[in-house]
Amino acid sequence: MIDLYEIQRAMRQMRKAAMQRGVVAILDLGTSQTTCLILRFDGGHVPGTDGVGPLAGQSRFRVIGAATTRSRGMRFGEIDVMQETERALRTVVQAAQKMAQVRVDHAIACFSGAGPRSYGLAGQIDLSGESVREADIAAVLASCEVPDLGPDRTVLHAQPVNFALDHRSGLTDPRGQVGNTLAADLHLLSVDAGVVRNLLHCVKRCDLELAGIASSAYASGIAALVEDEQSIGAACIDMGGGTTGISIFMRGHMIYADSVRIGGAHVTSDISKGFGISLSLAEKIKCYHGGLVPTGRDDRDMIELTGETGDWEHDRREISRSELIGIMRPRVEETLEAVRERLDAAGFEALPSQKIVLTGGASQVPGLMGLAARMLGHQVRLGRPLRVQGLPQAATGPGFSAAVGLSMFAAHPQDEWWDFEIPAERYPGRSLRRAVKWLKENW
Amino acid sequence: MCAVRSPREDYAPSRIAYRVNRLWLSPVFRVATLWLLPMAVIGGGAGLWASQPGSQELIQNVRMAVMARMRDQPDFQVKQMAVRGASPELTREIRRVLALEFPVSVIDLDLDAIRVKVSAFDAVQHVEAHIVLGGALMLDVTQRAPAVIWRNAGGLALLDEEGHRVALAERRDAAPELPLIAAAGAERAIPEALAIVAAAAPLRDRMRGLVRQGERRWDVALTGGQVIQLPETGAVEALERVLAMDEAGDLLGRDIRIIDMRNPARPTIRLGDEAFAYLKTLRGLEKG
Incomplete structure (x- = not known):
């Protein structure tokens, strides 16, 4: 259990180094598009704000480089062909560096696949009437019973979401308070270890140091949910190319994450198969003419299909827009049904607020609002990422939420769990350090 | 119909291109390439060229030509020299020693060397040399004032108050108004000698000079071979006592060869021959 976090701790150190240097790259490895943002941190300096405060503290950084490219070698949000993915990564990183005119050495990456699985853990320690110290927090986190994650699984996030002191629950930071028992709830997200290893390797092959990894469902939730939604409770559905990520936020913390392995790429492949056209053309007509709610006008709205097979009849076909909608709608419905299932399984109805925010590239299809409202409940809205300083206009769409x-x-x-010191008694066989710790505490 | 397209090349940068790109973006490498490398190349090339004997000769020639051009500029010419504060003889000597041929260029004129040369004169206490506007060399000379005339084994010399030689003298008459001091080591005690001379003002007509004895104390030599021996310390007071005694009992008018004040507590006199004979006769008479 301890060695598992060594890599996460190393990443934290790396992140500190990156913050000190002030430049860090953000890599979003999606199934259909790979994005790289280069951030410059300038230590909380807020230029010329009059009256309007800094954007929820987000103005600490500035995007100085942004690039996006078609993903290569990715399937279902996982690395499938590493060399191809590496090329895509090199392309975006180089383009973003060119825009920023800065060499970047540290990267924080997110990915959507790898079968995330959420666990809610609870831990409790006896305080015997003392005030809560940092070490107690670490101890209560360490006291959480870790379930069997299964073979070849690793922990992606392990975040304390709630602290309770005696009978008072819902504490965000119990340090300094006095009580008898301290209890903590921990949200643990596990993913396939192989995917993480592949990602580490791939980023390393691009000469970048990985300073953190995150689930893209979580990242989209941070960007697309406004602060109220995060605190009252909301679900963010990140409809990507290969996967649809689900993250549920409550009291400012993510309490559940999951992903459905259906996405916009499946819609494209359905269109391609249904009409017998190339994937690129299918993608194009999906983007230009796609929709989900057919109207009478759509029967007369004809879309030309082109092709390069040489068969004149085949290359000069026309379809109506309602035919296209007829192909797209079942797949989107299937996606939303799967999402509904996952939300039900997670007990989303039990939350006080049923807000659902749709974001991600595939959420841009017209008519999704109405369909989602019918399938997921009425409190649905489309979400775009928060505006951050220096972000190019081209990268403000819902596809850049993550x-x-x-x-x-x-x-x-x-x-996260690994940000706290491991309690001394948990160290296996490091008696010297334990002795030092004991001396420090008792003398 | 569609033209057959060749498969598109991979748009992704190759690993090497990516690495080179990143290298180029790193500030150290960039500065090194854009500044240090060109500077090293230019500096190295210049050094290499300059190390060739042929080019060194060329550099020398160019330098000489430039210097010659500068030297010939009329604004850099010095046409005359003025010496201020020196006696006519000294001025003549200075001109003779410096031996400057006007007009001379400022570039060739070494003011420090001129200063050293002029300072080497005995009579010059201090000299300032500078070029004044309009092309003239100005020497401001402060001359030493002679205070005593000193006779030693080598002859006669005029000394100033600090004991520096001002000039050589052929005869004592060259400076009759200056007091005469004699013997080796006298030049190192001139302030004391001057104080003694000042104190001995009443004896001016009779005083021949001061003689330094053993480089530690003074004798006052008077006409008629009389000598007043003064102590090492308190010489002036001792002399004043002698003058007081002289005033009271006409000490110096008597037949006394030496008045010994070396021990101030016990003045001693040595009588002249006649006085001594007279004293003897007197003592014989007293004995009966």
């Missing part, structure tokens, strides 16, 4: 959220995550990292 990247923007990741940059906010980089600026304000959530406390």
